[in-house]
Amino acid sequence: MDKNSIKKFAVWARRELITRVSQRAVQYEITEKGYGEYDADSVNGRVMSASEKSQRKALIDQIRAKGYEQVMEEVAYTWFNRFSALRFMEVNGYLPSRTRVFTDDNNNFKPQIITDAIDLTIDGLDMEKVYELKDDARKEEELYKYLLITQCNALSKVLPGMFQKISDYTELLFPDNLLREGSVINQMISMIDEEDWKEQVEIIGWLYQYYISVKHEQVVDVHKKKAVSKENLPAATQIFTTDWVVKYMVENSIGKYYVLTHPTSKIKEKMSFYIESEESISDKNINLESMTFLDSCMGSGHVLAYAFDLYLEMYREQGYTDSEAVRNIISKNLYGIDIDERAYQLASFSIAMKACSVDKRFLKKNIELNLIAIPESDYLHLQLCKQFIDDEYFQECEYIVHLFKNAKEYGSLIKPERRDYEAIYDYLNNYKLSNEPNIEEMLFVDDELPLLKKLVKATIILSQQYNSVCTNPPYHNKYDSALEKFVLDNYRNAKADLYSVFIIRNLEFCKKDGYSGMMTPHGWMFTKSYEEVRRKVIDEKSISTLIHMAKGAFYSEAAVDICSFVLRNHNSEETGTYLRLERFKGDMDVQKDAVLSAINSSECNYRYIRNSLDFHRIEGCPISYWVSERVYRDFELGIPMGKISPARQGMATTNNDRFLRMWTEVSFSKIGYGYANEDESAESGRKFFPYNKGGESRRWYGNNYFVVNFGNHGKELCDYIDVTAAPKFNHKNRVINRQYYFRESITWSDVGEFTSRYCPQGFIFDIKGSSGFPPKDKMLYILGILNSQITRAIIDILNPTISTQVGDMSRIPIIYGNEDIINKTVKTCVDLAKKIWDSHEMSWDFKKHPLLAYNSNSIETCYEQYKEEYSADIKLLHENEILLNKLLFEIYGLTDMIDDYPFEDNDFPELSVESCIKEFISYSIGCMFGRYSLDKEGLVFAGGNINSDDYVSYPIDLDNIIPICDDEYFSDDIVAKFIDFVKKVFGEDKLEENLQFISNAIGGKGSSKDAIRSYFISKFYNDHCAEYSYPRFGQRPIYWLFDSGKNNGFKCLIYMHRYQPDTIARIRTDYVHEQQSRYRTALADIEQRIMGASGSEKVKLDKQKATLQAQITEIGEYEEKIHHLADQMIRIDLDDGVKNNYEIFKDVLAKIK
Secondary structure, three states: OOHHHHHHHHHHHHHHHHHHHHHHHHOOOOEOOEOOOOOOOEEOOEEOOHHHHHHHHHHHHHHHHHOHHHHHHHHHHHHHHHHHHHHHHHHHOOOOOOOOOOOOOOOOOOOHHHHOHHHOOOOOOOHHHHHHHHOOHHHHHHHHHHHHHHHHHHHOOOOOOOOOOOOOHHHHOOOOOOOOOOOHHHHHHHHOOHHHHOOOOHHHHHHHHHHHHHHHHHHOOOOOOOOOOOOOHHHHHOOOOOHHHHHHHHHOOHHHHHHHHOOOOOHHHHOOOOOOOOOOOOOOOOOHHHOOEEEOOOOOOHHHHHHHHHHHHHHHHOOOOHHHHHHHHHHHHEEEEEOOHHHHHHHHHHHHHHHHHHOOOHHHOOOOOOEEEOOOOOOOOHHHHHOOOOHHHHHHHHHHHHHOOOHHHOHHHOOOOOOOHHHHHHHHHOOOOOOOOOHHHHHHHHHHHHHHHHHHHHHHHHHOOEEEEEEOOOOOOOOOHHHHHHHHHHHHHHOOOHHHHHHHHHHHHEEEEEEEEEEEEHHHHOOHHHHHHHHHHHHHOEEEEEEEOOOOOOOOOOOOOEEEEEEEOOOOOOOEEEEEOOOOOOOHHHHHHHHHHHHHOOOOOOEEEEOHHHHHHOOOOOOOOOOOHHHHHHHHHOEEHHHHOOEEOOEOOOOHHHHEEEOOOOOHHHEOOOOOOHHHHHHHOOOEEEEEOOOOOOOEOOOOOEEEEOHHHHHHHHHHHHHHOOHHHOHHHHOOOHHHOOOOEEEEOOEOOOOEEEEOOOOEEEOOOOEEOOOHHHHHHHHHHHOOHHHHHHHHHHOOOOEOOHHHHHOOEEOOOOHHHHHHHHHHHHHHHHHHHHOOOOOOOOOOOHHHHOOOOOHHHHHHHHHHHHHHHHHHHHHHHHHHHHHHHHHOOOHHHHHHOOOOOOOOOOOOHHHHHHHHHHHHHHHHHOOOEOOEOOOOOOOOOOOHHHOOOOOOOOOOOEEOOOOOOOOOOHHHHHHHHHHHHHOOOOHHHHHHHHHHHOOOOOOHHHHHHHHHHHOHHHHHHHHOEEOOOEEOOOEEEEEOOOOOOOEEEEEHHHOOOOHHHHHHHHHHHHHHHHHHHHHHHHHHHHHOOOHHHHHHHHHHHHHHHHHHHHHHHHHHHHHHHHOOOOOOOHHHHHHHHHHHOOOOEOOOO
16 A cells, blocks of 8 residues: 555645635635625626525524634545545446446546446436536536445445435535546545555555644644644644554454454454463453444554454454344444544445445345444433423433533543433434424424434433543643633542543443453653552452553654554453563564564563552553562662652743744843852843753763853742732742752753753752752762663653653662762762863853963864863763763673663763864854953853953954945954954964964865955854754854845844943944945946956856945945934843844844844
8 A cells, every 4th residue: 555645645635626616615705804695686797596595594503603614624535535435436446326427437537437427326317407418518516426426325325324415504515626637536446556455455544644734733732732622622632543553452352352252263364463471361251242442542453454354353253244243243343432523424334345345235234333422412402302202202312412522532541420312313204294393393303303313322322331542542632721621520539631541441441351442641650740550450350461662663654652452341350461662662563573472482582461459569550561579678678769859840931932042142240140049040140040941861960051140039929920810829839948949959941861960959850851859978979870871761760751850860769889989989970061062152161271281282183182171071981871871780680781771971962173173263252242352251241331351452342333345444353353353362383383274174265365355244143043052942042143144245243241332322423334335446446447348257247246235235235224223223122132232222232043
């Protein structure tokens, strides 16, 4: 099956069909802006027929109820489903008429239904109309529309799930021009190979999955926690289940149930993914016809389709004919539920086609499927129903109607009471019109009774229990208010996600000894949010089998790490079988091969047999089935870290844009460093304080990027939260654990690869930068444990998800030994990591660029010496880490695991000459502006008052404006200043050699000066913005580039901390105007030279002239923009940060992200 072609078609068809049905709506004066007169007799100058008027009103009613966009979406997918179903049926010969509707017998786009129109025998076909349309060649499209709709209506009698009778507004919006080349039908035929349709009903599921994929991406936004509406729930939650996982779930649930109740069965030989176990069921007399199977979130029916296949094999083994087997499977064994009408249509069709493939006469037998799309009772008129329903049944109907209010939000989570709903269903099915029905009774029979019967049927299916329940549930926790309330009222202990709610609900669906098979994210096995779910499974049920996929295996379908498992609704001490596939990195096909290998091998070192009661031996009951006895002993003998080093979450500001700044943004004098507690910080009068926010993977020290506005005990922040947040989220709920603020600590990131860092006193910490607070004498030892692979192994046990919680940290067992050597080793690691961190400008303890530390006038020599020292530091650091790792694995008695957790050095990459020289260039700019000085180490000026005595060796740029030009137009040209800086630092003897080394390092071409100039013009600012940035926080440059545009008409840098209200006026008068004058002079000179030039020289001069003219035009337009700002004499407040201040001048500055 060519899934790429299927996906390409489905995605395109969705757009095309929405466009086509919307165009049809326009013909009836219905657009996204409105729909004109509701009772209109004519549209666009054309009188409508009575049926058109009725259909148009129905369409408007739908738009009023659901919205224009939703209705167009629904009509488009309805026709997509119908076209897909018709194509499948014609290719496989399942159409009762035996006449192809899209192609001829040779699969050409020549619909046989048109060619043979006068010979058709389709129920409801008006042959007079066929003759009339057939005789007029201009009406071929109209004929085709009539034949297709008639065919669909005829199929509605045998496939009502897919082909509801078409007499409503969907007919009104029937797409035009289907016979033209490039139409949806034409593309379906040409893009999807005919072979892919043959006896592969799974194609229907893949078409549906790909069709909704665009909407899925639109609805699911992992970075914005928006609640998902009821209408968008299907698109947000439906994921097509991997084929082999479906087989695993079905074979180890209903398949196992059958094997255990039929010990002599040979069916196991046909189940490739069946996993042997020690389970047993005492009752061996269970009839196959009574063995029921439910998919509670059936989607397009993929799971049900395989269950059909397996049931068929069971019935054949029992001696049933295929016809008998099909009847029983459909009417007695298979049940399915979904909230989505589309999914229900496709599931019904898929199962019916499965039946047709075995029993060609199935469609003529009128066997009802036990599949439902959850109906809603919101628009049912109960008082009308009361007039015609006997009192003994009306009370039950009233209960059901109440139960199904807003039901598409809750789906199969609805739990009806156990009552005799079958009697109500029989009563409604046997309702007969009175001899002289009035209008009200007709309305009841036509409108209310069909919905009431759907509601009762749904209640029956929801109230029953089943021998096996299998599903891939929704992975969803962005509840809207209605769903949140429902979950809290009915499934409070499983509320963290809908998939965990379904773990509980599916077990409730199971009969005693029944099996529940699921595929879900693996978070429920480990994290605190799902602990109650785990305890219920471990204490009251049993885990039969579980397959734990490698991280990333399912990312092509959804960005979650998954597992698949089968639970048994039976509490026993029987062991379960677990497969751990973590070492098998790759997609789901790789996982499949590993599972089959484990099943077919008697010796498998990633198969584990466990009694689930063992999971109680670790606090929180993580389902860490691979844990050795020695690890259990470590947990039992060790001291939980939380008892030594409380692990705490930090504050949530609720508005980081307002209260957080990178420390480089604000005035350095307003930042308070090193305070021991909150009172000291308040007394200091400082506004900003260092703030731990987690960040990238980095061990031992660093990631100190942020400060938070917490002056005067955080009054502004707390007041803001109290005013803007919901009452239950006042500042006391967000500014938490204040007694730990400013304390010396260990901090870590809560997402990604776990690493931790030493944090001296003076920091506040974020919810994403959780921290631990051990006693001072235990600080280094615990930091060593946390940065060893021991912790990685333990976190894999406690919570191998991407998010490490403080509760996980608190449970890490601390075992002491060799404290002196470990403390010494850890201190060396911290010191080396701090040295490396402080060698970069992003550290507030940065002193000077490392190249200035060596006594040589050759930059290349200094670089080599720096590289040698850096490499030695990295080597020593890594050696200490390996030693630490070895010592701790010995202390924990886990040396046999050390090879499973190699210590990889990813935090500190090799030093590159390019990055080193680019940082040197950045440092030189800092010296030019006065941020740094050759006469004084560290940060010299970042707000406040500047002192010229700090800049004797290399004076700062007085006006805080450094032009960047394509030639040396100004005395303070940036290239000239940089060369002067290099000369000042390294001397004049090797100036050209040093410039060439710099040029080579930054990948320059041409002369060294040209290469350096090119770098400043086109690359420096991008590098600066990248250096002064943070993921999801954006770029925060401290040097601002005034930029006229792509022609480089004018560029200059300023240092934001030295900005003055007249800075822009000075740029305009001293630089822009001067640059314009120089351009005019240069242009006149070139024009003069062109007059006497010829050949290649003239071509070169003409090119220079064109460049100059473009620059003159560009700088002229720029002058107007900058003039407007210059006149305003704008002041800025550094407290507002780069983002807000940069926005003021965005029209004259280079764009930042």
